[in-house]
Amino acid sequence: MIELEAARMVYGRTVALDDVSLAVTEGECLAVIGESGSGKSTLARVMLGQEQLTSGVFRRTGSGGPARTAYVAQDPADSLNPRMSVRRVIAEPLPSGRGDDAVLRAALEAVALDPHVLDRRPGDLSGGQQQRVSIARALVAEPDLLVLDEPTSALDPSVQAQILRLLRKLRTERGLTSVLVTHDLPAAAWLADRIAVLHRGRLVEIGPALDIWNAPTHPYTKALLAAALGDPVPENHHDSEGAP
Numbered sequence: 001m002i003e004l005e006a007a008r009m010v011y012g013r014t015v016a017l018d019d020v021s022l023a024v025t026e027g028e029c030l031a032v033i034g035e036s037g038s039g040k041s042t043l044a045r046v047m048l049g050q051e052q053l054t055s056g057v058f059r060r061t062g063s064g065g066p067a068r069t070a071y072v073a074q075d076p077a078d079s080l081n082p083r084m085s086v087r088r089v090i091a092e093p094l095p096s097g098r099g100d101d102a103v104l105r106a107a108l109e110a111v112a113l114d115p116h117v118l119d120r121r122p123g124d125l126s127g128g129q130q131q132r133v134s135i136a137r138a139l140v141a142e143p144d145l146l147v148l149d150e151p152t153s154a155l156d157p158s159v160q161a162q163i164l165r166l167l168r169k170l171r172t173e174r175g176l177t178s179v180l181v182t183h184d185l186p187a188a189a190w191l192a193d194r195i196a197v198l199h200r201g202r203l204v205e206i207g208p209a210l211d212i213w214n215a216p217t218h219p220y221t222k223a224l225l226a227a228a229l230g231d232p233v234p235e236n237h238h239d240s241e242g243a244p
């Protein structure tokens with residue numbers, strides 16, 4: 001449903017995306033991993049239609065109607081208006097800008113928040129609760145593409161796990177099409193169908209998540225996996241599993 005062909009994005013002298021070709025298919029979760037500065041957020045903005053490529057092709061196919069995209073940012077404290085009630089925050093993407101109570105309660109229930117949160121303000125909530133509000137808002141208008149940019153990296157580790165479990169549950173229940181930007185390879189392997197690895201703006205590897213986890217081919221992906229596992233010798237990581 002989303003295709004990029006030879007996508008290139010240049011900011012001044014910085015090449016943020018360089019010859020990136022990939023597709024996101026209906027119902028899949030594609031994780032985009034890579035270190036800071038590798039072009040992940042740029043790719044996310046392109047997929048959301050927020051920025052035009054310098055060159056190459058960005059194509060959306062399928063839905064026919066206008067694109068309904070939704071976005072979950074890294075830090076909910078930055079992306080949620082602290083002065084609005086949660087009710088208004090969540091209702092914002094709805095066509096009318098307001099939702100009846102049943103819709104808003106269902107949106108909160110989907111992210112395991114109590115209905116009384118509707119009348120609170122984001123600033124009164126914990127970081128994890130705020131990110132749940134952000135996810136509820138993203139899903140309320142039933143987007144055909146959900147893009148999450150580092151949705152857990154601003155949260156405490158225990159809360160990160162809760163949000164990842166929530167995302168996996170929503171993904172299974174709703175058949176969402178989503179792009180998860182993260183530098184967390186284990187989270188990507190656990191949550192996504194496929195993983196795309198960006199390195200300095202180039203797509204260096206893409207494939208089924210478990211294949212990439214079990215047998216990364218690009219040295220950069222091997223290094224990411226080794227770092228995630230605390231392994232000082234990335235080349236050896238295969239020997240510890242599956243070997244007779």
Ligand SMILES: Nc1ncnc2c1ncn2[C@@H]1O[C@H](COP(=O)(O)OP(=O)(O)O)[C@@H](O)[C@H]1O
Pocket residue numbers: 011014015016034035036037038039040041042043
């Ligand atoms: N709006 C922009 N203006 C100038 N440079 C940018 C802009 N957005 C991103 N960049 C540069 O492009 C590169 C990729 O950035 P980004 O997509 O944010 O990477 P990531 O999300 O992987 O950390 C970086 O070198 C960054 O400084």
Ligand SMILES: [Mg+2]
Pocket residue numbers: 040041042149
């Ligand atoms: Mg980024």
